[in-house]
Amino acid sequence: MPTAACEAITFTRREFYDKVWSKPVTQVARELGCRAVEISQVCTTLDIPKPYSGYWSKLAHRKSPEQTPLPENDDPAKQSLTFFKHPEFGTRVGEPPRELQYGDDILKILALARRLDPVKVPKTLRRPHKLVASARDQITADQTVKGVPWGQRSRFNVSRGGSTLSIDVSEDLTSRALRVYDVLIKRIEKLGGKVEVRKSGYDGRSWETVVVIAGEDVTTVRIREKRKQVKVTNEDATYSWERSRTDLLPTGLLLIDRGATSFEQVYLKDTEKKKLDDGLNDFIISLVKQAGEKRVRRRKQEEERARREEAARIEHERQAELKRRQDELQERQAQEQAKVDELWLHANSRSRSKLIREYLSDLAYHLADEDCSLPIEGPTADYLRWAHQQADRLDPLCPTPPSVLDETIDAPSAGPNRPR
Secondary structure: OOOOOOEEEEEEHHHHHHHHOOOOHHHHHHHHOOOHHHHHHHHHHOOOOOOOOOHHHHHHOOOOOOOOOOOOOOOHHHOEEEEEEEOOOEEEEOOOOHHHHOOHHHHHHHHHHHHOOOOOOOOOOOOOOHHHHHHHHHHHHHHHHHOOOHHHHHHOOOOOOOOOOOEEOOHHHHHHHHHHHHHHHHHHHHOOOEEEEEEEOOOOOEEEEEEEEOOEEEEEEEEEEEEEEEEEEOOOOOOHHHHEEEEEEEEEEEEEEOOOOOOOOEEEEOOOOOOHHHHHHHHHHHHHHHHHHHHHHHHHHHHHHHHHHHHHHHHHHHHHHHHHHHHHHHHHHHHHHHHHHHHHHHHHHHHHHHHHHHHHHHHHHHHOOOOOOOOOOOHHHHHHHHHHHHHHHHOOOOOOOOOHHHOOOOOOOOOOOOOO
8 A cells, every 4th residue: 555655644632632722623624634524523533622612712812711621531542643644635534545545556547547638429439349339230230120020020130138238228319328338438448447248137137337447346337318207198098008107208318327227326417508428537537446445445354354363363362272271270170179189088087097096995995804904815806906907007197908808809811712
């Protein structure tokens, strides 16, 4: 985008507030090269109060009117603004002038369109463009068919409504419509563009005329004659629908629209005092600008799509990192919980072993004889030794003696002659 030729004038919100309170809006606009309404729009957007009615007249009479204070605003998007000023394309707030965003190729075409002599429609059609010649031949063939009785039309090898330029005029305006098309197509081709006749419609049976500039399908065009509705009454008609009907009568006025229906956008039209010929040059320039606008819109759409994709990528990475951290935390918590569970298990086992030992101590005291002794052999001694072993098995601070509770029997492996 060729923005190097622009003068970028940047203000902070406070600086622009001081600017609009230093001189009238019209002077600020003239200094920045834009319209006064744009200054007002910027003030509204950035929440900057403007001088009230009568402020400048009070200053002129050497009074000291109070300024409306600048309100606080923490919105990051409202802290600064830039005016892009260009001597040829004007000034734009927030982005370079629109035409500078079209691209170098379209800017060259636009400069050439403005530099060429104005388009003039000749009084006669000479050396017509091949599309115009094809349309003329088609119209001539259609008019020939119309003059032949219906039963005899099979003798004429004519394809009606073929791939020709979009023209819808009466016979009296046919020559002029072809001449307008001829100069229009030739000027567009001189600018490096082209006009194509393509199939259209859901069934591909219709045809449309498409203007292509700098590789962009700019618009469809059609030259048609304006018609007026006239109510026709015939009381003597045989059929009821013939007694009162509405006819569309030609007016002799040409117009250029987008085609297809009568409700499409009208680009140029004849008036009672002026022909559309005088506006062809501006119309062609507007077509070049439309090509530029399509470029800008597509670029902005691509930038917006890239922004959305980048935002989606960042969000995806953020979610992935969040999940990784959550999974890591869950793993650490699971490990920690396992350690806590093991601690509780050891503490409970220690407590149970102490409880058993206390019980065995009381039991031994209860079973002891008068001199507080116990036999070292016999059932009582065996039981006490076994019970102390169980207490040791529970105590995590003691070596664990073997126990039948820890024994297992593995299934025998299948040998070569043993069924599986």
